[in-house]
Amino acid sequence: MLPLFIFILGLCIGSFLNVAIFRVHDGISVAKGRSRCQTCEEPITARDLIPVLSFFILRGRCRKCKNVISWQYPLVEFSTGLLFLLFYLKFEQGGIDLLTLVRDWIFLGFLIVIFVYDFRHLFILDRFTVPAMIVAIILNLWISPVPALSLISGAIILGSFFYLQFVISNGTWVGGGDVRMGALIGLMLGLSQGLVALFIAYLLGAIIGVILLLSKRAGRKTPIAFGTFLAVGTIVILFFGDVPLQLYLSLFV
Ligand SMILES: [Zn+2]
Structure with missing residues (x-):
């Protein structure tokens, strides 16, 4: 159970890292405001903010304007989850x-x-x-x-x-x-x-x-x-x- 929790924690951290990367590049505050679609600027609702899953449920497109969402989102989320899990397993093995x-x-x-x-x-x-x-x-x-x-x-x-x-x-x-x-x-x-x-x-x-x-x-x-x-x-x-x-x-x- 715990490894699964750690993986999900990693997915969520990955989601936060994505936001940080985009906002730093666009010069927006990392802490303030809701995430918006990069194209139509529609605020993204909570149900579309689930790491990895939302991307596939939406088939990689914005719910409103149908523009393509970057693959960076699910890839970074998944990789972060996986790496968090790997380091956790190393800890669990006593490494x-x-x-x-x-x-x-x-x-x-x-x-x-x-x-x-x-x-x-x-x-x-x-x-x-x-x-x-x-x-x-x-x-x-x-x-x-x-x-x-x-x-x-x-x-x-x-x-x-x-x-x-x-x-x-x-x-x-x-x-x-x-x-x-x-x-x-x-x-x-x-x-x-x-x-x-x-x-x-x-x-x-x-x-x-x-x-x-x-x-x-x-x-x-x-x-x-x-x-x-x-x-x-x-x-x-x-x-x-x-x-x-x-x-x-x-x-x-
Ligand atoms: Zn949009």
Whole structure:
């Protein structure tokens, strides 16, 4: 029963994250007012606000104007529900304690928002990374799953990694958002796990980049939303911890 409840909780959080992403982009207050249809501005009633289900009951169209509703809604809701559940199951298996589970859920919320926003708009917003950095410092120092020194060195080294690219390329390879994102990864995971997350992000970026090039869905000049890969790499390491690094090292021993 509890896992189902956690999944539904995740769906609802995903629903809230969607609203936050759309409203931040449109410059509307996240806290105030009812949600409206993106096209006809009709306020959305409670029965059409059920995560995932409403989208399918409405067949992906607004009840009033019949315009298409973004797939982002059900996809983000479902993914958030699934990730919340996965981290809960890890807790249930004794992999982490309750405080770390709550920390991971909060980190997930930020990382999902950063992922979706960068995917849609090719921007890693300071409005997401800066609060996430503050929350990461407070939670990690309070719960201390990562030594403070590892957090600080992780933030400095990962941030500098992108800052150097930013300076060398005059801002053409990476943007300022990537620098903050690098520091954020260090503050969430610490130095060693942060570096593995970075490695996974580049690996994923290379694989998907090649697939897009080969399928001619992207050219060499197509901008890539690298923040999405960084967010995925961070979520993977948040979940698996030291396991990927140990697996990798065991290949050579
Ligand atoms: Zn409408």
